[in-house]
Amino acid sequence: MIAVVDYKAGNLTSVVKTLNFLGAKTLVTQNPEVVRSASKVVLPGVGHFQATQLLSDLGLTEAVRESVAGGGWFLGICVGLQWLFEGSTEAPGVAGLGEFAGVCERFPARFEGAALKAPHVGWNSLEGVRDSRLLRGVEDGGFVYYTHSWRAPVVGSTVAVTEYGGAFTAVVERENVMGVQFHPEKSSAVGLQVLRNFVEL
């Protein structure tokens, strides 16, 4: 069973429908006990980093920390990936889980002398794809769908980057802790492959 954490950030429907389509049993929850007992946890989320404050308020941050310490599989999507880092300049007072070093920052207004639009919306390619559980069967250059204005830095556990105003972490994975900045539930065949890899762990 996959616990899908509901922290009132954006729309859960697409993520849940896609996991179900892939044959996974899901439970949408705000209950820390459910998170602790689930073998897999998905933290979706589009929207503002501030929304992750609710995770601490509800005791879900501690539940996730215990779950991953005990070997539970974790997948953060979009803001869910950003939350795995130390924090975000979008909400400086809100701490992330701190599994990965660094702080998420907004795209620069200009890059290499040209104006850079934000949010970064649309299909962009995965580059530098490394051997990982989440990206099994995913090729370098595969396109995935993004919509975000803040991005996570590239770290040692980054297993794929995307270029937009420089490289940012597209996929991060260290043992049982994983995150994707793009929306796999909206990323056609490549996205389904990533979610299937997680479901089949």
Added chain:
Amino acid sequence: MLAKRVIACLDVRDGRVVKGVQFVDIVDAGDPAELAHRHAAAGADEIVLLDITATHEGRGTLLDTVNRTAAGLFVPFTVGGGIRSAEDAAAVFEAGADKVSINSAAISRPELIGEIGGSFGAQAVIVAIDARRATGAARHGVEDAEVYVSGGRKATGLRVLDWAREAEAHGAGEILLTSMDTDGMRSGFDCELTAMVSSAVQIPVIASGGAGTAGHFVDVFREGRADAALAASIFHFGVTDSRELKRELQRAGVSVRLPC
């Protein structure tokens, strides 16, 4: 590299896809769910469903249509038409939409943009702008293009450029810019209008109205500086599909999502 998006649009009335020429002349083009899935399989980067049903009874039909269309659709799915409140938007999201497109209601009350964005994220709110240039003897430059509402029947007195900037300031995630002058004509997008808006805002601009050939898409991505381009009739009747269109765009040097 960020790809230019090719978006397939379904104009829906009473649960059926229809397509107008310059907002009138309706032709039946099929079942929305079936067409959406066909477009996605044929390589469309996104699906937009615009409901042009005016009746209250039609709203229930719409939610059912959205639900059926969203099932098993793994590309972004936008729904517009008749969304007048944050509650209307929530119902459409609940039925499976990823983004909503709002038009008249945002002009009546621009705060609606932020209200929907507050709950579902700014990326989920597209502000649709129907634009028309002045015609005849009083024809002015593109900067005087005016915003129309009510399916293009009512002029608002707002300049397109001003409203686009205001919509952005209220938290719109993207702008869907339709040229009423070129809509359904298959004679090319209004590149001048698109470039004007795209250069004036930070958020992505989706060009709409006038797609007829692959060359038109090349033009609107280059000269028009569009981030995405939307078409309806050229896809519905099998004139071309997105994958073939994108191959042509790639040959012309436009970055697109291929393979798809």
